Amino acid sequence: MTLTTTDDLRLDAPPGADLDAAESAARAFLAALGVRCDSPGTERSPRRMAEAYAAMLAPRPFAMTTFPNDEGYDELVVVRSIPVQSLCEHHLLPFVGVAHVGYLPDGRILGLSKLARVVEMFARRPQVQERLTRQVADWLDAELAPRGVGVVVEAEHLCMALRGVRAVGAVTTTSALSGLVRDSPATRAEFLAAVHP
Ligand SMILES: Nc1nc2c(ncn2[C@@H]2O[C@H](COP(=O)(O)OP(=O)(O)OP(=O)(O)O)[C@@H](O)[C@H]2O)c(=O)[nH]1
Numbered sequence: 702m703t704l705t706t707t708d709d710l711r712l713d714a715p716p717g718a719d720l721d722a723a724e725s726a727a728r729a730f731l732a733a734l735g736v737r738c739d740s741p742g743t744e745r746s747p748r749r750m751a752e753a754y755a756a757m758l759a760p761r762p763f764a765m766t767t768f769p770n771d772e773g774y775d776e777l778v779v780v781r782s783i784p785v786q787s788l789c790e791h792h793l794l795p796f797v798g799v800a801h802v803g804y805l806p807d808g809r810i811l812g813l814s815k816l817a818r819v820v821e822m823f824a825r826r827p828q829v830q831e832r833l834t835r836q837v838a839d840w841l842d843a844e845l846a847p848r849g850v851g852v853v854v855e856a857e858h859l860c861m862a863l864r865g866v867r868a869v870g871a872v873t874t875t876s877a878l879s880g881l882v883r884d885s886p887a888t889r890a891e892f893l894a895a896v897h898p
Pocket residue numbers: 789790791828829830831858860861864865866
């Protein structure tokens with residue numbers, strides 16, 4: 702099938718989003734800042750802006766897939782360098798980086814891709830990095846009841862890089878640990894070593 706207009710494209714947007722209203726608001730916002738959108742290159746810019754924010758705020762639903770831990774696997778499972786793309790709730794500017802997520806299984810193991818999906822689920826909303834980190838850890842604790850969870854997020858906040866203090870390249874690290882990953886010094890050290898080998 703050939704797509705003829707952008708209306709044919711299925712857009713990522715949060716549930717209930719009104720893209721026409723967002724486009725009008727973006728046009729008014731830019732006009733108030735003295736940015737004209739009347740050239741061939743910019744006449745659709747308010748629409749693009751609305752669609753860009755809608756996409757950055759659109760969570761993707763997913764099925765939680767767990768498997769019985771039949772082999773009794775009892776070592777850490779760690780997925781490193783999961784991309785993080787979120788928006789800081791103060792400036793609505795992106796913060797981007799990586800998350801390292803691990804858990805110590807008990808009765809069930811989790812489909813590995815779900816560790817990346819849960820990061821995305823909590824990232825696609827106005828956030829602070831500390832809350833994002835904690836929410837991923839709490840979700841894993843609640844859904845999987847493992848013997849421990851570790852989440853480390855490393856991100857650059859564009860509101861700190863492109864404006865204000867303009868600290869380009871500054872990276873913020875946050876962590877949320879629970880169960881044995883928090884309380885057992887050996888497991889904690891093993892998780893942190895797996896995060897930064
Ligand atoms: N703790 C935390 N702070 C964040 C995060 N993202 C952005 N911020 C900070 O939120 C703060 C908002 O502070 P304000 O003083 O109200 O905003 P501002 O005047 O724009 O601050 P400056 O960026 O210092 O110019 C800033 O210090 C940001 O760096 C985050 O994920 N966690």
